[in-house]
Amino acid sequence: MPFLNGNQNAKKEEDFAGKKLKALPNELLQRGGDAVKVDLQRNRLKQICGIIQLKNLTELNLCRNEFTDFPTDIRGLHQLEKLYINQNNIKTIPENVFPSLEKLRFLKLSTNRLEKLPQDMNRCQHLNYLNLSNNCLRNLDPLVGLSHLKELYVERNQLADLPDQLFQNSSLTLFKANGNPLRKPPQEVCAGGLRDIQSYFAMLEANAPNEKTVKTMFLGTSMAGKSTLCRSLKQGCPVQVAEEDRTVGIEISEVFEADEGIRFIFWDFAGQEEYYITHHVFITAQAFVILAINLSSYNKDAQSFKESVGFWIKNLQLKIPDSVVLLVGTHVDECTNENDVNEKKKHIEDRVKEMLETHSTNLEQRKKNLEDKEDSSLYRDQIDQIERLTEYKIKVLDLVPIDCTKKEDIVKLGTHIKTEVLNKATFPSMEQTLPRSYYEVEKDIKELQENGDIAEYGIVSQSTLLYELKNRHDTLDDDKLKLILQYLHRIGVMMWYKEIPELADSLFVEPSFLISLFKTIVRHDLVQELNKISSEQLKSENALAVQKKRWISDYKHRASLNNVAIRILVRSELQKNYRINNEDLEEVVGSNKKEGILLSLLKHFDVCLSTKHNSPLNPKANEFCPKKNWVPSNPIVYEPDACLFPSYLPDNKQVEDNWVSDNPEDLNIHVYFLPEIPHGFFHRLVIRACSLYSPYWIGKDQCMLCCGDRRFLLRERRDEDQFIEIRCKETELETVEDFQKAWEVIRKIMIRLNKLTEQWQGLYLTVHSPCKSSDCDEYFEWNDWQEWLEDSGTSKFNIGLEEKQTCLNGHQRRTEFLFPRTPDAST
Numbered sequence: 084m085p086f087l088n089g090n091q092n093a094k095k096e097e098d099f100a101g102k103k104l105k106a107l108p109n110e111l112l113q114r115g116g117d118a119v120k121v122d123l124q125r126n127r128l129k130q131i132c133g134i135i136q137l138k139n140l141t142e143l144n145l146c147r148n149e150f151t152d153f154p155t156d157i158r159g160l161h162q163l164e165k166l167y168i169n170q171n172n173i174k175t176i177p178e179n180v181f182p183s184l185e186k187l188r189f190l191k192l193s194t195n196r197l198e199k200l201p202q203d204m205n206r207c208q209h210l211n212y213l214n215l216s217n218n219c220l221r222n223l224d225p226l227v228g229l230s231h232l233k234e235l236y237v238e239r240n241q242l243a244d245l246p247d248q249l250f251q252n253s254s255l256t257l258f259k260a261n262g263n264p265l266r267k268p269p270q271e272v273c274a275g276g277l278r279d280i281q282s283y284f285a286m287l288e289a290n291a292p293n294e295k296t297v298k299t300m301f302l303g304t305s306m307a308g309k310s311t312l313c314r315s316l317k318q319g320c321p322v323q324v325a326e327e328d329r330t331v332g333i334e335i336s337e338v339f340e341a342d343e344g345i346r347f348i349f350w351d352f353a354g355q356e357e358y359y360i361t362h363h364v365f366i367t368a369q370a371f372v373i374l375a376i377n378l379s380s381y382n383k384d385a386q387s388f389k390e391s392v393g394f395w396i397k398n399l400q401l402k403i404p405d406s407v408v409l410l411v412g413t414h415v416d417e418c419t420n421e422n423d424v425n426e427k428k429k430h431i432e433d434r435v436k437e438m439l440e441t442h443s444t445n446l447e448q449r450k451k452n453l454e455d456k457e458d459s460s461l462y463r464d465q466i467d468q469i470e471r472l473t474e475y476k477i478k479v480l481d482l483v484p485i486d487c488t489k490k491e492d493i494v495k496l497g498t499h500i501k502t503e504v505l506n507k508a509t510f511p512s513m514e515q516t517l518p519r520s521y522y523e524v525e526k527d528i529k530e531l532q533e534n535g536d537i538a539e540y541g542i543v544s545q546s547t548l549l550y551e552l553k554n555r556h557d558t559l560d561d562d563k564l565k566l567i568l569q570y571l572h573r574i575g576v577m578m579w580y581k582e583i584p585e586l587a588d589s590l591f592v593e594p595s596f597l598i599s600l601f602k603t604i605v606r607h608d609l610v611q612e613l614n615k616i617s618s619e620q621l622k623s624e625n626a627l628a629v630q631k632k633r634w635i636s637d638y639k640h641r642a643s644l645n646n647v648a649i650r651i652l653v654r655s656e657l658q659k660n661y662r663i664n665n666e667d668l669e670e671v672v673g674s675n676k677k678e679g680i681l682l683s684l685l686k687h688f689d690v691c692l693s694t695k696h697n698s699p700l701n702p703k704a705n706e707f708c709p710k711k712n713w714v715p716s717n718p719i720v721y722e723p724d725a726c727l728f729p730s731y732l733p734d735n736k737q738v739e740d741n742w743v744s745d746n747p748e749d750l751n752i753h754v755y756f757l758p759e760i761p762h763g764f765f766h767r768l769v770i771r772a773c774s775l776y777s778p779y780w781i782g783k784d785q786c787m788l789c790c791g792d793r794r795f796l797l798r799e800r801r802d803e804d805q806f807i808e809i810r811c812k813e814t815e816l817e818t819v820e821d822f823q824k825a826w827e828v829i830r831k832i833m834i835r836l837n838k839l840t841e842q843w844q845g846l847y848l849t850v851h852s853p854c855k856s857s858d859c860d861e862y863f864e865w866n867d868w869q870e871w872l873e874d875s876g877t878s879k880f881n882i883g884l885e886e887k888q889t890c891l892n893g894h895q896r897r898t899e900f901l902f903p904r905t906p907d908a909s910t
C-alpha cells in the first residue's frame with residue numbers, strides 16, 4: 084500500500100525493530116562500543132542481558148516489547164541520553180537505577196503499569212523530558228528536585244494531589260495532566276497551564292477547605308420532564324411546569340445539599356432540536372448527566388430508543404466520553420402498569436448495554452486491523468489514539484422510574500442521586516481543594532450583583548470588576564485575580580471569552596443572561612417572532628414593512644437572517660426581561676458599524692456565518708461562475724448585512740446547481756468519523772471553511788466554495804460509514820501548480836476540520852483517497868495525514884514527478900490525483 088510520506092525509510096543506525104526478538108542478537112552485541120543508537124522497538128523482549136557491552140550507547144528504543152520489570156541492566160549505560168521504554172507492562176522500577184544514568188535527558192515511560200516511582204528518581208539530574216502518561220501513578224513526590232525538567236507529561240494516571248514543590252523554582256515549561264482525578268489543584272486549574280498552577284499553590288493555605296461540586300446537566304427530548312425534574316429536585320417536592328413555561332435554551336441554578344456539603348450546579352437544557360446547536364457551548368467535561376426519558380410515550384422499538392436515549396448517549400460519548408449518565412424514566416403514572424414500566428426499563432437498559440459494547444468492539448476491531456497490518460509501526464499514532472479512546476468509559480447508571488407528580492418519588496430520586504454522587508468509584512474527582520480566595524472572589528461577585536454594583540444581567544468590564552475586587556482583597560493583584568476569574572469561567576460560574584478580541588474586556592457574571600441572548604435568535608418559533616415585529620419597531624431601525632417580508636422569506640428559504648431584524652428581536656426581548664441601559668443594549672445588539680456581543684458569540688461558536696456589509700463578494704450571487712467575468716449582483720437580492728444559519732437550510736439546490744456533477748477524476752478525499760459524525764459538526768466545519776474562502780454556496784449537507792478559479796465541494800455522507808468528502812473539480816486542474824494549489828486549499832480545510840474535532844474527545848478519524856476507477860471500492864489510506872497538516876510544506880511530502888500509485892485491484896493513477904505534493908516537488 085502506498086503511503087503519503089517516506090517515513091518508513093528513516094532507519095535508525097542499528098535497526099532491529101519488529102524482528103520478534105526474545106533476546107539481544109549477537110550481531111548487535113558484537114558491535115560493542117561502536118553502537119551509539121539502537122532501535123529494538125516492537126520485539127518480544129523481557130530482558131536485555133548483555134546490553135552493558137554497548138557501553139557507548141546514547142539512544143535506546145525499547146518501546147512495545149514485553150517487559151514487566153524494568154531492565155536493570157540499563158544501569159550500566161552511563162552515556163545514555165535518550166531512552167524509550169513506553170508501551171510495555173512495567174509495574175515497578177527499583178531504586179538505584181536513575182542515579183547512575185547521569186546523562187539521561189529524555190525518558191519515555193508512558194503506557195506501562197507503574198503504580199509508583201523510585202524515591203531516587205530525582206537524582207537523574209539532567210532529565211529534561213519525562214513522559215509518564217497512561218500509568219497508574221498516585222504520587223509524583225519522587226520528581227521533586229529534578230531541576231532541569233522542562234517537559235512533564237502525566238496524563239491519564241490516578242493522581243489526586245500534585246506536589247507543590249514540583250512547581251516552585253522549577254524549570255518546567257510544559258506540564259500536562261489531563262485525565263487524572265485531580266483534587267489539588269482541580270483539573271480546571273491545571274487546564275490553565277503552569278502559571279495557573281503556580282499561582283494556585285501560592286494562594287493555597289495549609290488548611291484550605293475541600294468542596295464537593297457536581298455540575299449536573301439535564302438532557303433529553305422535548306417534554307421528557309427535564310425542567311420538572313430539575314425544579315422538583317431543587318425544591319424537594321413536585322413542581323408543575325406549565326407548557327408555556329418550557330425551557331427555551333438553557334437554565335442554570337445552584338442547589339446546596341447541606342447534609343453532605345455538596346454543591347450541585349443544575350443546567351437544564353431545552354430539548355427542542357433547534358437548540359442542540361447551542362448545547363455544545365455549554366456541555367463541559369466531568370459532568371453528571373440526568374437523561375430524562377418519557378416512559379409513557381416510549382415504544383420499545385429501535386426508533387423510540389434512538390430518539391429518546393441513543394442520540395444523547397452517542398453525543399455524550401463523542402463529546403465527554405468520561406461522563407456519568409443517570410437514566411430517569413418519567414411519566415410512570417401514565418404507563419399502563421408496573422409490568423409495562425419494568426419492560427420499558429429493561430428494553431432501555433439492554434439497548435444501552437448493547438450500544439456501549441458495540442462501541443468498544445468496534446474500537447478493538449479497528450485497533451486489531453491496524454496491528455495486523457504488515458508494517459503496523461507506521462500506524463503507531465493511530466493505534467495509540469484508539470487505545471486512548473478505549474480507556475474512556477462513559478458510565479450509564481441503571482434507569483430510575485419515577486412519577487414526577489409524587490413527592491416520595493422526588494425524594495427517592497434525590498437520595499439516589501446523593502448516594503451515586505458520593506460514590507468515589509463513580510465520581511473520583513468530585514472533591515476539590517481550593518484556596519479560600521477562590522471562594523471569596525466568587526462570593527464577592529455575587530454580592531456586587533446583589534448590591535447593584537453590577538447590573539442584574541451581569542455584564543461588567545474587566546477593569547471595573549478588577550477594581551472592585553482589589554478593593555476587597557488587598558493581597559490579590561491583577562494577575563492573581565485574572566487567574567481566579569479564568570477558573571470561574573472554566574467551571575461555568577461566569578463567562579469570560581478572553582480569546583475573542585471584541586469581548587476580551589467584557590465579563591458575563593450571569594451566564595443565564597448569555598443563554599437568554601442566544602435563545603432570542605436560536606429558537607423554534609423565529610418566524611412567528613419575525614411576524615410579530617411592529618411598525619414602531621421597524622421605524623426605530625429605519626426599516627420598512629416590505630423589508631420585514633423579505634427577512635421572513637430569506638429566513639425560511641435561505642436560512643439567512645438580516646442583522647436589522649436580529650437587532651429588533653434582541654432589543655425587544657431584552658427590554659422585556661431586564662432593566663438594561665441603552666449603552667449596554669447597544670453593546671449587545673450592535674449597530675451598522677459594530678457587530679455587538681451577540682453576533683460575536685454566535686460566530687465564535689460557529690452557530691452562524693456573517694455576511695458582512697463591506698464584503699466584496701455577495702455569496703448569493705448566482706452570476707458568479709469560475710473562469711467567467713464577475714457580473715455584479717442584482718441589487719434587489721443584495722443583503723448588506725445578514726447572518727446565515729447553515730443548520731436551518733432546507734436543501735442543497737444552490738450548491739448542486741453550481742457544482743453540477745462529480746467527475747471520477749476530481750481530487751477526492753474521504754475523512755471517516757468513528758463512531759460517527761457528531762451532530763452539528765458539518766455545519767460548523769462549513770462555517771469555518773467559508774470564512775476562509777468566498778464565494779461560497781451552502782446547502783443542507785453540502786457546501787461549495789471557490790478559491791481563485793477552483794471549485795471545492797464539502798459533502799457530509801451519513802451512509803453506513805459516516806464521512807465528509809472534500810472534492811476539487813478535475814476540469815480546473817491542468818498544471819502542476821494547479822494541483823499544488825488545490826491540495827493546499829484541501830489542507831487548509833483539513834486543518835480547520837482537525838481543530839474542530841478537538842472539541843469531541845471521543846472521536847477518531849481516518850483519511851482515504853478512494854480509487855478513481857469506476858466500480859472499484861479500493862482506496863489509499865493516509866496513515867500520516869496529521870503530519871501533513873502540521874508540515875509547513877517542506878521536503879517531507881515530495882513525491883517524484885510522473886510517479887504512479889496502484890490500488891489493490893491494480894488500477895493506476897498519477898500520484899498528484901491521490902496525494903498532496905509540496906511546492907518543492909515541482910521545481
Ligand SMILES: Nc1nc2c(ncn2[C@@H]2O[C@H](COP(=O)(O)OP(=O)(O)OP(=O)(O)O)[C@@H](O)[C@H]2O)c(=O)[nH]1
Nearest residue numbers: 305306307308309310311329330353354414486487
Ligand atoms: N403525569 C406526569 N406528568 C409529567 C411527569 N413529568 C413531567 N410531566 C409533565 O410533562 C410536561 C413536560 O415537562 P417538562 O419538564 O416541561 O419537560 P422538558 O423535558 O423540560 O421539556 P422542554 O422544555 O420542551 O425541553 C409538563 O407538563 C410536566 O408537568 C410525570 O412523571 N408525570
